[in-house]
Structures are given as C-alpha cells and as structure tokens.
Amino acid sequence: xxxxxxxxxxxxxxxxALQDEGYEVGEAASGAAGLHQLRAQAPxxxxxxxxxxDTDGFAVCREVRRWTDVPVIIVSARTDSHxxxxxxxxxxDDYVTKPLVAKELSARIRxxxxxxxxxxxxxxxxxxxxxxxxxxxxxxxxxxxxxVDLTRTEFRLxxxxxxxxxxxxxxxxxLERVWGYGYxxxxxxxxxxxxxxxxxxxxxxxxxxxxxxxxxxxxRAVP
Amino acid sequence: xxxxxxxxxxxxxxxxALQDEGYEVGEAASGAAGLHQLRAQAPxxxxxxxxxxDTDGFAVCREVRRWTDVPVIIVSARTDSHxxxxxxxxxxDDYVTKPLVAKELSARIRxxxxxxxxxxxxxxxxxxxxxxxxxxxxxxxxxxxxxVDLTRTEFRLxxxxxxxxxxxxxxxxxLERVWGYGYxxxxxxxxxxxxxxxxxxxxxxxxxxxxxxxxxxxxRAVP
DNA sequence: CAGTCCTGTGACGAACCCGTGACATCCGGG
DNA sequence: CCCGGATGTCACGGGTTCGTCACAGGACTG
Numbered sequence: 001x002x003x004x005x006x007x008x009x010x011x012x013x014x015x016x017a018l019q020d021e022g023y024e025v026g027e028a029a030s031g032a033a034g035l036h037q038l039r040a041q042a043p044x045x046x047x048x049x050x051x052x053x054d055t056d057g058f059a060v061c062r063e064v065r066r067w068t069d070v071p072v073i074i075v076s077a078r079t080d081s082h083x084x085x086x087x088x089x090x091x092x093d094d095y096v097t098k099p100l101v102a103k104e105l106s107a108r109i110r111x112x113x114x115x116x117x118x119x120x121x122x123x124x125x126x127x128x129x130x131x132x133x134x135x136x137x138x139x140x141x142x143x144x145x146x147x148v149d150l151t152r153t154e155f156r157l158x159x160x161x162x163x164x165x166x167x168x169x170x171x172x173x174x175l176e177r178v179w180g181y182g183y184x185x186x187x188x189x190x191x192x193x194x195x196x197x198x199x200x201x202x203x204x205x206x207x208x209x210x211x212x213x214x215x216x217x218x219x220r221a222v223p
Numbered sequence: 224x225x226x227x228x229x230x231x232x233x234x235x236x237x238x239x240a241l242q243d244e245g246y247e248v249g250e251a252a253s254g255a256a257g258l259h260q261l262r263a264q265a266p267x268x269x270x271x272x273x274x275x276x277d278t279d280g281f282a283v284c285r286e287v288r289r290w291t292d293v294p295v296i297i298v299s300a301r302t303d304s305h306x307x308x309x310x311x312x313x314x315x316d317d318y319v320t321k322p323l324v325a326k327e328l329s330a331r332i333r334x335x336x337x338x339x340x341x342x343x344x345x346x347x348x349x350x351x352x353x354x355x356x357x358x359x360x361x362x363x364x365x366x367x368x369x370x371v372d373l374t375r376t377e378f379r380l381x382x383x384x385x386x387x388x389x390x391x392x393x394x395x396x397x398l399e400r401v402w403g404y405g406y407x408x409x410x411x412x413x414x415x416x417x418x419x420x421x422x423x424x425x426x427x428x429x430x431x432x433x434x435x436x437x438x439x440x441x442x443r444a445v446p
Numbered sequence: 447c448a449g450t451c452c453t454g455t456g457a458c459g460a461a462c463c464c465g466t467g468a469c470a471t472c473c474g475g476g
Numbered sequence: 477c478c479c480g481g482a483t484g485t486c487a488c489g490g491g492t493t494c495g496t497c498a499c500a501g502g503a504c505t506g
Contacts, residue, residue, distance in 0.1 A: 448506095449504105451502105451505095452501105453503095455500090455501105456498090456499090457498090459494105460493105460494085461493085461495095463490105464492085465488105465490090467487095469484105470486095475478105476479085
C-alpha cells in the first residue's frame with residue numbers, strides 16, 4: 001500500500017490506522033515522489049491525496065493509470081461532486097472524503113481489493129496493429145519487423161490509440177491522456193503529432209491505413 | 224443495470240437519469256423481486272437500496288453475492304459509517320448516500336465497470352438496424368458488411384434514430400440531441416441531413432426502408 | 447557551451463461539411 | 477380535382493476542420 005499525502009500529521013495517523021489493519025504502508029509526500037515509489041515498490045493499493053505540493057492529484061492519478069491498473073483510492077478534503085467525478089474520470093477506483101473514518105476506509109479498501117484481485121487478463125505487453133507492433137514496456141515499435149524510432153509523445157500517442165483499437169479517440173481524450181490533465185491549448189497539437197507519427201509508421205503517410213482520422217470526432221487506430 | 228428501490232419517485236428519477244447516460248435499466252421494488260430479476264436478466268450492474276419493504280438490503284446483497292460477482296452499488300439514505308462498512312462487508316462494491324448526484328453516481332458506475340469488466344476488453348457497443356450496423360464507439364457504419372463514410376452530423380443522426388429503434392423521433396428531439404440545445408432554425412435542416420443519410424445507407428433512397436418518415440411527426444428507424 | 451533533437455505554435459491552403467434558399471414533389475382533405 | 481402544407485432534392489456560399497510546413501524555444505547530451 002502506497003500513501004501519497006503531503007500533510008505529515010494526516011500521513012502519520014493514516015499510516016498507523018492502516019498498519020493496525022495489517023497493511024504494509026509506504027509513504028510519499030509529493031506526486032513526483034509517489035510516482036517514483038510506485039515503480040519502485042509496486043504496491044497493491046494506492047491512497048492518493050488531491051492537494052499535493054507539486055502536482056495536482058488528478059494528474060498524478062492519470063499518470064499512474066498510464067502505467068498500471070493498481071487500485072487507486074483518492075482521499076480528499078474536497079467534497080464537491082465535481083471533484084469526485086473528476087477523480088473517478090482520472091482513473092481512480094474510489095473517492096473518499098476527509099474527515100476519514102478508518103473502519104470505512106478499510107472496508108472500502110477491502111471491497112476494492114476483492115474486486116481487483118479477481119482473475120483478470122493482464123494488460124498486454126505488446127499491442128499489435130496489423131504490421132505495427134508496439135512494445136508498451138520496452139518502448140520499442142516495429143513496422144513490418146523493422147524498428148522505428150519514435151519520440152516520447154509519438155509513442156504515447158500510438159499507445160493510446162492502440163489501447164482503444166478500432167474506437168474513435170477524441171482530441172480531448174488524447175490531450176488528456178497523452179499530454180496530461182490541465183493542458184491548455186487547442187487540439188492542433190494533436191494533428192501535428194499524428195502527422196509526425198504517420199510519417200514514421202505509415203507506408204503512405206498521405207493515405208494512412210492505421211492511424212485514420214474520423215473527421216469531426218478524432219482519430220482511430222485500425223489493424 | 225438493475226435498480227432495486229422501493230420508493231417509486233426515487234426509482235423513476237434514477238431510472239431517467241441512468242437512461243440518459245445510456246444504460247438499459249430494469250426495475251424491482253423489493254428484495255425478492257430484485258433477486259428474481261437478477262437471474263432473469265443478468266444485469267451488468269446492480270443498484271441496491273437498503274430500505275426495502277420485505278428484506279434488509281444487506282441480506283439481499285449477501286444473497287446476490289452467493290450467485291454472482293456482478294458489481295453492486297448500495298444506494299442509501301443512511302450515512303452512518305457503520306452502515307457503509309456493513310454494506311461493503313456484505314459484498315457491495317460501493318456505497319453512495321442520498322441525496323444523489325446523478326453525475327457522481329454515473330462516474331462511480333463507470334469506475335466500477337472499468338474495474339469489473341477488465342477481463343473482457345470493452346465490448347464495442349453496436350446498434351443494428353437490419354443490415355445496417357452502427358459502431359457507436361468506433362464511429363464505423365456498415366451496410367450489408369460494406370463500410371460507408373458518414374459525416375459527423377449524419378452519424379449522430381443515425382445513432383439517435385437507432386437508439387429509439389421503432390419509435391418516432393420528432394424534429395425537435397433530433398435538433399436537441401444531434402445539434403444541441405439552443406439551436407436556432409427551422410427543422411428543415413433535419414430533412415436535408417436525413418436525405419443525405421438515406422443516400423448513403425439506403426439501397427433505394429427514394430423508397431427508404433430503414434429511415435422512414437412519419438409524416439407530421441418526425442422520423443423513425445425500422446429494421 | 448555548442449549542437450542536436452523534440453516540442454509547441456502559428457500560418458496557410460485544401461478539402462470538407464453545414465446550413466440556407468429555392469424549387470420540385472408528395473400527401474391528405476375539402 | 478385542386479389546394480395547401482409537409483417533405484424531398486439540389487446547388488451554392490461560408491465556415492470549419494485537417495494536413496502540412498516553418499520556426500523558435502527548451503531539454504538534453506557530450
């Protein structure tokens with residue numbers, strides 16, 4: 001269990017309460033530290049505060065979701081329904097508000113673990129799109145067996161499209177999932193990177209067969 | 224989605240709100256009826272009220288869990304933490320309290336479905352209208368297996384008609400749902416786009432068999 | 447510190463889509 | 477049979493969306 005919370009007092013009391021319930025608790029006081037720890041210790045649950053010194057909690061959550069399906073519970077003082085929706089949309093599994101009741105939090109964690117630990121198909125390590133192969137972990141992309149060099153943004157863009165193979169992904173979704181929450185700017189940036197991506201992975205970039213545009217809707221990956 | 228709730232007013236408003244979100248909602252007014260429906264229609268989510276005329280909601284939840292792992296969300300007026308814990312211990316996945324915020328409930332349902340449905344990669348929602356197949360998420364429409372190219376408006380129009388298959392949809396409704404609120408102008412624009420749609424999806428656009436006009440009322444989709 | 451690569455922005459043209467108006471056509475009722 | 481309202485059809489102008497390029501700033505490396 002990883003506890004991402006900046007207030008030392010809250011962190012401490014939560015730590016103790018959870019320890020009493022039998023959890024091994026790791027701590028992080030900022031979003032960056034949390035993400036770092038996440039990769040280091042691969043916890044089975046993440047408790048995430050929204051108000052962090054460095055990053056927005058929503059952004060942290062989205063970043064987490066880019067890497068793993070670990071259960072995430074947002075713990076926040078913000079009780080507004082909009083925040084709840086935003087948190088869940090960011091990929092969190094649950095959203096509980098302070099002041100916390102330890103027993104309830106614990107019950108929610110158990111309910112979530114129960115659900116999450118069911119046999120589930122692990123996220124495929126490589127995504128295929130016809131003759132394009134995307135190594136999600138390795139970061140290696142090959143087209144027809146030949147390795148191509150993608151930049152970080154191009155890679156994330158391709159992954160995001162492949163994850164929703166066949167479905168239209170809107171510019172807004174792409175901006176949110178590739179560029180991150182709170183990115184300001186028009187969606188034109190997506191076009192540019194789609195173009196750059198096409199140049200690298202499409203046989204004929206002018207007539208794309210894998211990264212196709214759904215005019216007025218977004219982009220879509222087809223095999 | 225199965226809604227087990229005894230208060231008719233709450234049931235109705237919830238039903239409408241969830242329908243707007245695109246769910247097919249089944250209803251039950253008692254625990255016994257709920258369990259019966261559960262087996263009959265195998266819903267993908269269960270919303271369960273705690274105060275039921277016949278049985279305790281907790282007992283219903285436990286009974287549900289003996290049969291299936293379907294996601295269960297308890298919807299209750301009881302805000303006490305003990306009830307939350309009891310509900311989750313009874314096997315529920317989430318516990319939300321009244322008064323409800325539709326958006327939040329919807330977000331929680333989505334979060335839960337995301338978690339619960341992980342094994343089966345998101346089933347592509349498709350609407351069928353005879354030999355016309357509409358991929359709601361993919362934005363792909365095929366007629367007799369052949370993919371046709373629809374513009375955004377044509378696509379939305381078709382989706383809206385298919386959602387109410389068999390029923391007449393008025394011009395006003397279409398204007399509101401396809402073009403958006405506050406659209407100013409006569410309903411003639413609908414005619415034009417219906418025509419353009421017919422040209423693309425009907426075998427004989429002059430004698431439409433799928434997008435038929437209900438003179439003086441609106442349009443209707445028939446298989 | 448210089449060079450290189452990546453990224454985001456602005457601009458521009460082309461393709462496309464949309465809404466409107468005009469006219470033809472159909473349907474039901476008097 | 478005729479007429480009026482409703483619907484079908486078409487062409488066109490304006491607006492939007494997308495593809496593409498060039499460029500400047502930033503990050504990273506050696």
